[in-house]
């Protein structure tokens with residue numbers, strides 16, 4: 001994943017990894033309503049996020065929805081979790097938020113370190129070097 005981190009790029013890469021595409025699309029979601037939602041298609045998921053929101057908020061909404069997919073939450077669990085969350089909070093929503101926070105926190109750290117690429121590199125020496133340096137410590 002190239003830096004600075006684009007959540008959509010991370011989502012595309014995660015989709016490739018699991019063999020099921022993830023697409024992102026801004027959408028004018030009626031207000032009041034969710035800030036984002038994941039639409040399940042037979043061959044992919046589409047993460048719709050609020051078109052009328054500031055870019056940093058959109059980034060968080062996308063990371064939250066991606067967090068649900070990374071955690072392996074089913075659409076039924078997410079729907080139930082969102083309803084429960086509005087009422088009193090839910091484990092599903094806390095888990096998605098924790099994943100989103102971890103992704104975005106590390107993105108903040110790495111965004112300030114130019115020349116770093118996360119994930120596989122072609123040069124094996126560079127892979128070893130990056131694995132043992134401070135820059136990668138948090139990912140271990």
Ligand SMILES: [Zn+2]
Pocket residue numbers: 064068078082093096
């Ligand atoms: Zn959620």
